[in-house]
Amino acid sequence: MEKRDPEEEYYQEEFIEKREPQDEALDFDDEIEVEKREEDSEHVVAEENEEKRADNSEDAATEEKEEKREDNSEEAAAEEKEEKREDNSEDAATEEKEEKREDSEENASSENTEVENLEARTVQAQFTLVDYRGRRINGQREGLLLFRGGTVCDDHFSLNSAHAICRTMGFAHATRYRNGLVYGSFQSRKAITLDDVICSSSHWASCRSTSHHNCVHSEDILLTCTGTGFKLLNSHGSVISGVRREGLLTYQHGTVCDDYFNYNAAHAICRLMGFAYAARWRHGQFYGTQQTHRRINMDDVRCGHSYWNYCSYRTSHNCNHYEDVFLTCQPGTTHRPRFTLVDWRGHTAARGCEGLLLFAGGTVCDDYFNWNSAHAICKVLGYPRGALRYRNGNAYGSMQTRKSITMDDVRCSSSTWSSCHYHTYHNCGHHEDVLLTCRP
Numbered sequence: 426m427e428k429r430d431p432e433e434e435y436y437q438e439e440f441i442e443k444r445e446p447q448d449e450a451l452d453f454d455d456e457i458e459v460e461k462r463e464e465d466s467e468h469v470v471a472e473e474n475e476e477k478r479a480d481n482s483e484d485a486a487t488e489e490k491e492e493k494r495e496d497n498s499e500e501a502a503a504e505e506k507e508e509k510r511e512d513n514s515e516d517a518a519t520e521e522k523e524e525k526r527e528d529s530e531e532n533a534s535s536e537n538t539e540v541e542n543l544e545a546r547t548v549q550a551q552f553t554l555v556d557y558r559g560r561r562i563n564g565q566r567e568g569l570l571l572f573r574g575g576t577v578c579d580d581h582f583s584l585n586s587a588h589a590i591c592r593t594m595g596f597a598h599a600t601r602y603r604n605g606l607v608y609g610s611f612q613s614r615k616a617i618t619l620d621d622v623i624c625s626s627s628h629w630a631s632c633r634s635t636s637h638h639n640c641v642h643s644e645d646i647l648l649t650c651t652g653t654g655f656k657l658l659n660s661h662g663s664v665i666s667g668v669r670r671e672g673l674l675t676y677q678h679g680t681v682c683d684d685y686f687n688y689n690a691a692h693a694i695c696r697l698m699g700f701a702y703a704a705r706w707r708h709g710q711f712y713g714t715q716q717t718h719r720r721i722n723m724d725d726v727r728c729g730h731s732y733w734n735y736c737s738y739r740t741s742h743n744c745n746h747y748e749d750v751f752l753t754c755q756p757g758t759t760h761r762p763r764f765t766l767v768d769w770r771g772h773t774a775a776r777g778c779e780g781l782l783l784f785a786g787g788t789v790c791d792d793y794f795n796w797n798s799a800h801a802i803c804k805v806l807g808y809p810r811g812a813l814r815y816r817n818g819n820a821y822g823s824m825q826t827r828k829s830i831t832m833d834d835v836r837c838s839s840s841t842w843s844s845c846h847y848h849t850y851h852n853c854g855h856h857e858d859v860l861l862t863c864r865p
Contacts, residue, residue, distance in 0.1 A: 566846025
């Protein structure tokens with residue numbers, strides 16, 4: 426065994442003793458560092474926890490917002506669906522109402538007679554009556570029958586056909602029809618646009634026809650229509666005619682509603698009643714029981730032009746009497762007849778003096794001429810009080826006898842020109858020429 430020097434042992438012990446405090450200090454420092462590390466770890470953990478909590482809070486807030494957004498989206502979607510459902514319900518209700526309205530209109534039209542079917546087709550049946558110069562005739566006298574500007578052939582034509590066509594033009598019925606080439610080149614230049622008009626009754630709805638033909642113009646129809654269901658009444662229920670005065674418009678003794686009524690309708694109806702045109706119209710309830718005790722017989726009068734063959738209407742209505750039409754018509758004719766009164770020199774006769782009556786530059790024969798004829802012609806000439814006297818004779822010598830006789834057989838059922846009809850051919854001599862004095 427090795428022996429150690431005592432002094433060496435002493436120094437070793439002292440060294441150990443000196444080192445122990447340092448070791449203790451190191452141990453303390455280590456503890457401090459450990460504690461610091463622990464504290465730092467705790468701070469880090471706390472911070473991490475705080476961050477996690479913050480993250481969790483943010484996540485929770487985000488999730489909450491997302492949930493709210495989803496809830497709002499669901500609520501918005503639900504509201505949108507509800508609105509769509511309501512819109513669909515409203516649309517369905519509207520469609521149902523429209524269907525009901527259409528059904529009621531169809532039922533109303535089916536409940537009516539064949540006249541109602543005629544009314545529905547009136548606009549499509551574009552017939553007109555014209556004179557030898559192509560001017561429209563308002564009825565009461567013969568005219569060339571045109572369909573869409575061309576003539577109508579007489580194959581299979583009958584009184585039923587005549588009545589039906591007159592009714593489409595707003596007249597009561599036909600008085601007569603015939604065929605012939607009467608209007609010269611004016612007539613022969615036209616196309617023949619209708620043939621084989623076969624009618625089983627006096628309503629246009631019962632008729633059939635064709636636009637193809639095997640005819641010549643000597644087979645063209647000339648037609649005379651008469652009567653109308655329209656009347657203008659004053660407050661006492663009397664008919665207004667020949668004067669410009671407002672009246673209650675009636676159709677078959679009932680009133681006319683103003684729905685869709687316009688000046689085309691007003692002009693067309695005034696012309697049917699023998700006036701020149703409509704001066705004005707309005708609606709209202711002005712005649713008390715004279716007005717309200719009547720039924721409303723006409724509604725929805727729609728006219729594409731100012732002639733009745735361009736009009737349609739209904740006999741059912743949804744009106745009250747304050748919608749009744751009041752109409753003022755201008756006396757005269759649509760196309761003013763070319764009458765003049767001349768003295769022995771051929772100059773216009775002085776107002777209130779006798780003159781030779783001329784029509785289109787020729788004289789007028791006295792066959793069937795009467796006081797109605799005289800009054801009607803004086804009114805056309807601008808003398809509202811009518812005629813003072815008339816006679817026949819060859820009074821103006823060669824000035825008179827050189828002229829043609831351009832009018833004969835003037836027959837008037839009243840003192841308005843619209844009630845008159847006449848012929849442009851004659852069987853007269855100049856000693857039968859009319860001389861007329863109008864009341865100034």
